[in-house]
Amino acid sequence: MTLAPGSRLGPYEILxxxxxxxxxxxxxxxxxxxxxxxxxxxxxxxxxxxxEVRQRFEREAKTISQLSHPHICAIYxxxxxxxxxxxVMEFLEGETLAGRLARGPLPxxxxxxxxIEIADALDxxxxxxxxxxxxxxxxxxLTKSGVKLLxxxxxxxxxxxxxxxxxxxxxxxxxxxxxxxxxxILGTFQYMAPEQLEGKEADARTDIFTFGAVLYEVATGxxxxxxxxxASLIAxxxxxxxxxxxxxxxxxxxxxxxxxxxxxxxxxxxxxxxxHDVKLQLQWIAEGGSQxxxxxxxxxRRKNRERLWMSAAVLFAVLAAxxxxxxxxxxxxxxxxxxxxxxPPSGAAFWLDPATPGPPALSPxxxxxxxxxxxxxxxxxxxxxxxxxxxxxxxxxxxxxxxPFWSPDSRTIGFFADRKLKTVEAEGGPPVTLCSADxxxxxxxxxxxxxxxxxxxxxxxxxxxxxxxxxxxxVTHFDARRGDDSHRHPRFxxxxxxxxxxxxxxxxxxEGNAIVVASLDGGAEKxxxxxxAEAEYASGYIIFLRxxxxxxxxxxxxxxxxxxxxxxxxxNISFLSQAAAxxxxxxxxxxxxxxxxxxxxxxxxxxxxxxxxKPQGALGDPADFVxxxxxxxDKRGVATVRDPSxxxxxxxxxxxARNVGTRFTFGPANETSPVWSPDxxxxxxxxxxxxxxxxxxxxxxxSSEEELLVESKINKEPALWSPDGRFLVYVENTKDTKADxxxxxxxxxxxxxxxxxxxxxxYAAAFSPDGRxxxxxxxxxxxxxxxxxxxxxxxRKWQLSREEGAYAYWSKDGKEILYHGFSGQIWAVxxxxxxxxxDIGAPKxxxxxxVAPKASGAEIYPTSDHQRFxxxxxxxxxxxxxNLVVNWTAAAxx
Numbered sequence: 084m085t086l087a088p089g090s091r092l093g094p095y096e097i098l099x100x101x102x103x104x105x106x107x108x109x110x111x112x113x114x115x116x117x118x119x120x121x122x123x124x125x126x127x128x129x130x131x132x133x134x135e136v137r138q139r140f141e142r143e144a145k146t147i148s149q150l151s152h153p154h155i156c157a158i159y160x161x162x163x164x165x166x167x168x169x170x171v172m173e174f175l176e177g178e179t180l181a182g183r184l185a186r187g188p189l190p191x192x193x194x195x196x197x198x199i200e201i202a203d204a205l206d207x208x209x210x211x212x213x214x215x216x217x218x219x220x221x222x223x224x225l226t227k228s229g230v231k232l233l234x235x236x237x238x239x240x241x242x243x244x245x246x247x248x249x250x251x252x253x254x255x256x257x258x259x260x261x262x263x264x265x266x267x268i269l270g271t272f273q274y275m276a277p278e279q280l281e282g283k284e285a286d287a288r289t290d291i292f293t294f295g296a297v298l299y300e301v302a303t304g305x306x307x308x309x310x311x312x313x314a315s316l317i318a319x320x321x322x323x324x325x326x327x328x329x330x331x332x333x334x335x336x337x338x339x340x341x342x343x344x345x346x347x348x349x350x351x352x353x354x355x356x357x358x359h360d361v362k363l364q365l366q367w368i369a370e371g372g373s374q375x376x377x378x379x380x381x382x383x384r385r386k387n388r389e390r391l392w393m394s395a396a397v398l399f400a401v402l403a404a405x406x407x408x409x410x411x412x413x414x415x416x417x418x419x420x421x422x423x424x425x426x427p428p429s430g431a432a433f434w435l436d437p438a439t440p441g442p443p444a445l446s447p448x449x450x451x452x453x454x455x456x457x458x459x460x461x462x463x464x465x466x467x468x469x470x471x472x473x474x475x476x477x478x479x480x481x482x483x484x485x486x487p488f489w490s491p492d493s494r495t496i497g498f499f500a501d502r503k504l505k506t507v508e509a510e511g512g513p514p515v516t517l518c519s520a521d522x523x524x525x526x527x528x529x530x531x532x533x534x535x536x537x538x539x540x541x542x543x544x545x546x547x548x549x550x551x552x553x554x555x556x557x558v559t560h561f562d563a564r565r566g567d568d569s570h571r572h573p574r575f576x577x578x579x580x581x582x583x584x585x586x587x588x589x590x591x592x593x594e595g596n597a598i599v600v601a602s603l604d605g606g607a608e609k610x611x612x613x614x615x616a617e618a619e620y621a622s623g624y625i626i627f628l629r630x631x632x633x634x635x636x637x638x639x640x641x642x643x644x645x646x647x648x649x650x651x652x653x654x655n656i657s658f659l660s661q662a663a664a665x666x667x668x669x670x671x672x673x674x675x676x677x678x679x680x681x682x683x684x685x686x687x688x689x690x691x692x693x694x695x696x697k698p699q700g701a702l703g704d705p706a707d708f709v710x711x712x713x714x715x716x717d718k719r720g721v722a723t724v725r726d727p728s729x730x731x732x733x734x735x736x737x738x739x740a741r742n743v744g745t746r747f748t749f750g751p752a753n754e755t756s757p758v759w760s761p762d763x764x765x766x767x768x769x770x771x772x773x774x775x776x777x778x779x780x781x782x783x784x785x786s787s788e789e790e791l792l793v794e795s796k797i798n799k800e801p802a803l804w805s806p807d808g809r810f811l812v813y814v815e816n817t818k819d820t821k822a823d824x825x826x827x828x829x830x831x832x833x834x835x836x837x838x839x840x841x842x843x844x845x846y847a848a849a850f851s852p853d854g855r856x857x858x859x860x861x862x863x864x865x866x867x868x869x870x871x872x873x874x875x876x877x878x879r880k881w882q883l884s885r886e887e888g889a890y891a892y893w894s895k896d897g898k899e900i901l902y903h904g905f906s907g908q909i910w911a912v913x914x915x916x917x918x919x920x921x922d923i924g925a926p927k928x929x930x931x932x933x934v935a936p937k938a939s940g941a942e943i944y945p946t947s948d949h950q951r952f953x954x955x956x957x958x959x960x961x962x963x964x965x966n967l968v969v970n971w972t973a974a975a976x977x
Contacts, residue, residue: 086110086125092169093162095123111174114159121159122175126168137168144170147213147235154204156224156231175231180301181220188304191335195369197223198298200230202365205294205358208235209287216285218293219274220300272313273306277321277349288351291358295346302339303331307347321349338368338512348551353533356517356552363513421969425677427456428466428475441486441526442617442667443965446493449671451509452965453487453496465498467509470675470967478507480514486524490550491531491579499524502865504537504548517552521821522844522862525571526617530579534603538571538584542798542816545570545584547603558603562586565597566774568798571664572617576640580604583625585617585664588774596664598627600643609643612636616658621670622972628666631656633678635971652971655680667965676968689722689737692943692952696909696930699951703737703744708955709755710940714763717946719783720953721747721757721766734768736783747781754779756800756940761808767792769800776800778813778827793827793835802847806854810875812838812847822846824859826875839877848891849900850874856921858883858891858900869902871921883912885926895947903943907932911949 085108086097094115101109101122112123126140144161151157160171180197183189189197201223208215215222215235224231276292279285299307307325310316328343329335342364348354355361440455440463452468452475465484468475478484484498490506497506499520504527507514521540529535533550536558546555561567569587576582586597595613611625612618618627624635629649633656637647657667657679668678689702689711702720709723709732720737722744734747734754748754752772759766764783769776778793778801793799793813802824803812811827813835823840824847827833839845839859848869849858857874860867869888872880883891887904893914894900900912908931913924932943932954943954 092123092125092164092167093160095121095160095169095171097123112171114171120174122172124170124172126170128166137163140168140170150208150211150213150235152204152207153228154200154230154232155208155235156233172233173231175224175226177224177226177231179221180223180225180230180297183225184220184300184304188332189301191302191332191339192369194298194302194339195365197225197230197301198294199362199365199369201232201294201297202358202362204230204232205287205290206362209290209358214285214287215290215293218290218297220297223297272316273308275320276351278351280317280320286351287358288354288356291346291354291361292348292351294358294361295343295354298346299325299328299343302328302335302343305331336368338364342368345551350549350551352549352553353551355515360513360515360552363515367513420971420973423967423969425452425468425965425967427964428458428477440484442665443669443677444487444489444496445669445671445675445677446489446509447491447672448493449673449675450493452669452677453489453509454965455484455487455498465496465507467496476511478511481507486526488527488529490529495529497527497529497535497537499527499537504535506550515552517550518548518555525569526573528573528575528582530575530582530603531577532579534579536573536575536582536584536603538569538573541571542569545573545601558605559584559601559608562608567597568775569664574617574619576600576620578640581640581643583611583618583620585614586610587664598625611643611645616664616666619670621672621676622674624972626652626668626670626676628656628658628668631658633666633668652676652968653678653680653966670971674970674972676971677965678968679965687955689720690954690956692930692954694929694950694952696932696952702739702742702953703735706735706744710757710942711944711953711955712757712759712941713944713946713953714759715761715947716763719763720944721759723755723757723940734766736766747783756802758801758804758811760804761806767801767804767811769798778811780811792833799825803850803857805874806850806852812857814846838875848902849893851893851916852895852897853916855916858893858902860889860891867904871923879920881921881923883923883926884910890941890943892945892949894949899949901929901945901949902926903932909943909952 088097088099090097095112096115098111098113101111103109107127108125110123112121114121141161144158148158156175157173158170159173162169205215213235215232217234222233224233274293274296276289279289296307308316308319310319325347327340329337329340342361345355346361443452443454445452450470452470453465455463455465457463463483464477465481465487466475466477481498481500483500485500487496487498489496494509495506496509497504502520502522504517504520505514506517520537523541525538525541527535527537529550534547535550536545536547539546539555544557544561545559547558548555559570565586566588567586571585571587573582573584581600581602583598583600586599588596595615597610598612598614598618599608599610601608612627614627614629616628618625620638620640623637625638626633626635628634632654633652634649635652636645636649639646670676687708688705689708691699691702693699707725709725711720711722713720718739720739722735722737723732724735725732731751732753732755733749734757735744736747737744747766750772752770754768754770756769757766758768765780766783767778767780770779773794775796776798777791778799779789779791781789792811797815797817799813799815801811801813805812809829811829813825813827814822815825816822820840820842821844824838824845825835826838827835841863843861843863845859845861847857847859855874856871858869858871860869866887867889869883869891870880871883872878883900884902884904888902889904891900891902897916898914900914901909902912903909909929910926911929912926915922943952945952
């Protein structure tokens with residue numbers, strides 16, 4: 084139906100026709116109420132005649148009207164008059180992208196600028212659950228203020244409810260199984276994603292494919308897919324790859340090639356998973372990128388140089404053949420094993436403690452080393468060190484990166500940060516998020532088939548996810564017979580199907596954790612050996628730890644069987660306890676090995692600091708300290724100390740006046756997380772002697788007997804003793820609710836009860852002196868913050884910390900709370916207790932620790948008057964080096 088100028092639809096006066104398409108006719112009109120020019124789109128009569136389509140159209144239009152973005156055409160109104168369904172939109176001055184492309188491709192600067200704007204608009208819509216489904220140059224307007232996306236999500240609104248008899252009947256529609264029958268094919272052919280052609284439901288990744296096709300056309304002036312017929316066009320989309328952008332436009336950077344190719348991946352799992360990731364990639368290219376952004380002519384010159392080198396190589400081969408007889412008659416010099424060391428970045432340190440950001444990772448080709456290191460300011464970054472370079476390079480955007488691992492082609496690094504599994508190009512660039520992970524993820528591995536297997540947390544099984552991102556799927560299961568409580572540190576074998584992992588079992592302290600070989604298809608698992616830490620395959624060997632000795636044993640990955648005896652490679656390997664199941668070593672596939680040895684029994688020392696953070700002397704002898712706590716009367720301290728020979732942890736008590744330390748717990752288990760009773764007569768702690776972390780208490784003086792307080796097959800640890808001694812507060816770790824706060828009454832039946840249980844990670848931090856208020860930590864906001872609530876029943880809460888908060892301490896006079904986060908900044912907060920509330924002041928900075936504390940235990944503890952601090956000084960660890968061995972397999976063969 085054509086509307087004449089001067090006619091009206093509601094309050095909108097038609098001025099002139101603008102255009103027409105599969106979604107209907109568009110008119111320029113005047114809003115007589117607001118005196119503004121608008122665009123009115125009229126739904127075709129063959130669609131508006133359907134009540135179901137009209138209802139769907141109105142419902143979808145209302146949803147889309149909620150979108151507010153500078154690069155999305157705004158929807159003002161929707162209405163119906165005399166059977167005419169219409170939509171009122173923002174009127175735009177400019178031309179469509181399709182019209183502009185008729186004159187040829189756009190300059191690179193405009194390609195990137197418009198691409199970033201489109202990706203940003205898609206990202207906003209996708210976050211609100213709206214998918215465009217019909218992105219194409221005809222639906223993109225070029226205006227003075229940038230691009231504007233039209234018809235957002237409206238293809239879904241007019242999708243037919245019944246099956247479609249012919250593809251030609253639906254030139255501009257898109258839909259999904261939720262609004263159309265299964266198998267319906269909807270969309271504009273030239274830009275449709277493979278899953279749309281197959282009649283599957285469209286999602287955000289469908290828009291990303293279509294965006295890739297548009298981006299390709301904008302950069303090259305040519306369609307990404309073409310064909311002489313609909314059948315051949317469909318075949319091209321389903322089966323063929325377009326010619327690279329840089330082949331059509333030699334000045335285009337290869338990084339743009341990669342971005343477009345990733346968008347156009349046939350499998351949605353292998354595409355960018357969010358439009359935000361696409362935007363970041365394009366922004367990085369626009370900002371100059373890295374060597375990956377070198378224009379194609381430069382790459383071509385490199386190829387020309389490579390051809391010259393190939394010619395030289397052929398000539399060299401001829402000369403080598405001519406000299407072969409002479410060389411064969413001469414005695415061969417054996418391949419030499421070369422040894423060297425790698426220092427940490429200037430001003431930074433390889434950090435080795437229970438909260439380590441993971442061992443270093445050699446690239447499969449042995450050319451580069453990836454590792455996380457902590458700088459002097461406490462900031463952890465991911466570094467890449469080329470083995471032929473002097474200094475490593477920090478990768479921007481990798482703050483708090485942990486457990487790096489390489490892609491099979493040695494070009495990309497996977498890592499964990501911000502509770503996400505991410506990847507980043509080794510040459511630099513914006514990190515890409517693949518999926519969610521827990522705060523304490525424990526390693527990943529990347530197969531040549533494009534699958535990543537990773538440990539989502541410290542007490543989880545392993546999951547797999549496509550290397551392009553997606554929803555993780557569980558790939559291993561706990562074995563009750565072994566007593567598994569954690570699967571971690573996976574390592575793929577060469578076939579890309581089988582992988583090794585550590586099945587940690589707290590009850591296996593004597594024989595070590597199980598090193599298991601499993602497969603992606605869920606086939607039968609096999610325990611290969613027992614080791615306290617991880618194992619990996621390299622150069623025909625399984626490399627693993629036997630106690631603290633690095634061993635290698637010949638292994639056939641085809642038969643999944645050993646073919647010879649094990650032999651030692653190095654002794655006294657740095658090892659972070661059987662609970663962490665982590666040794667510091669890594670090997671490439673071409674005979675290069677890195678590892679770290681323990682530099683001696685002294686890993687850190689206890690020092691006194693004043694309120695300004697200045698050193699005031701030391702306490703006891705240096706040792707490998709994990710955490711500390713002062714007694715209520717400030718006369719004694721208790722510390723968790725790691726045994727350098729076994730990796731096990733025990734408690735030591737220090738007499739502050741005499742400056743003497745005495746061992747308090749004994750045995751092969753780990754004893755950690757000490758808590759003083761309010762009278763200073765008892766210490767409660769966690770012990771792994773029965774397989775899981777149970778809670779015991781022991782008298783500080785007199786009898787050496789221990790009392791079991793809480794026992795269950797769930798890891799738990801004491802946090803605080805209430806000031807009146809009535810309750811022991813402890814934290815229980817669970818799979819579903821992460822960590823909860825429970826109370827154990829110290830009299831009567833001693834039946835634990837829940838204090839705080841939510842889907843988040845909570846832990847108790849500090850009591851007020853009168854026991855009426857409890858400071859606790861929670862990650863409910865997305866990062867750890869400290870809150871105060873009433874005790875023994877939680878009520879109203881106040882947020883105590885500002886940027887972040889981890890540990891807190893309440894002064895004995897009740898007037899001040901000290902706290903710090905993982906940055907190491909110490910804050911002081913004034914507090915006034917009222918009858919039923921608190922007055923909490925603004926946090927004021929005191930000083931910052933030289934090395935930021937870890938998450939596994941308190942590393943600084945104030946005296947009860949908050950005038951002095953007992954702190955762990957890790958300065959001795961800053962000198963740790965990595966040992967580098969080249970051609971280690973040569974020694975093995977000899």
